[in-house]
Amino acid sequence: MNRRYPRFCHLCGTPLALVGRYLVYPNGLVICPACESRAPRCQRCGLPGRHLQQVGGALLCPTCRTQVALCGCCGQALLETAYLIGDSPVKYCQRCLEERPRCDVCQAPMNEQGRSLPGRRGESRRCAACWAEAVQGLDEASALYQGVLTVLAQTPGLTLPSLPRLHLCERAVLQELHQQRQPGSRPGGEGEAGDPHLLGIFLLQGREQDIYIEHYLPRDLFQAVAAHELAHAWQAWQGLEGLPLLVAEGFAEWAAYHVVQALGQERMLRRLLRRRDLYGQGLQRFLALEQQQGRTAVLAAVRGSLPL
Known part of the structure; x- marks a missing residue:
């Protein structure tokens, strides 16, 4: 059986019979000793080549150019850890x-x-x-807010006799409101003051209801936060004071989950399901209860007539 030997260097075309030696790389590339020592190499795979190009600050071969990712911030080629x-x-x-x-x-x-x-x-x-994707002002926010209220009434079935006033503010203001909350107010926000997840808060003072949401949130996040805080407003209208945090916040996340699902916000839906804190734990309990016994059981649990 005759064995075929390479005849030319793939880079410079030199007949290999003239140089006597050659190298064969695993991908089939055949090169002469001169090209092995002098040819530029791809900075990702290390192979020598003649069709290398600068991409994201790195010299890359055609194969690696299709495979390498660029940093989403500086645009540099991610040759190692991403x-x-x-x-x-x-x-x-x-x-x-x-x-x-x-x-x-x-x-x-x-x-x-x-x-x-x-x-x-x-x-x-x-x-x-x-x-x-940021909500750019109160007019846009108010339209989204009203839309969330409509979906909230249709999907989880939570209706409010009146709509709490909406305010857009800085996160620092939310943290201050969290610290200054009156004893009769609903817990409505996320975590403790200073928590980077504190994106909204529901306040009840007498008969006055207000919802504060951080300004310039992406639309899907704004809608999820609005649904969560409106669920707290529903709890207040139902006279559900002093609920355990797992119940109060888990139910609000459950309401937000159904609104986000109805709006087709798949990315935000995954974010809610991925949470492992008290909010996420409460959401998972209410979702499990709903799956086992239906939505009526969820409403009974938050009202205290059914153990969660």
């Missing part, structure tokens, strides 16, 4: 994660397309992705 944040498919380099300021919403590092928004009590940061 980092993900949450469920976003965007990848980042270690330097951007360590050295750049982060978006207040998704914690992605900020690039030049992001926005830093000055406020009376500090600065708010939005990365380019969150800013592109």
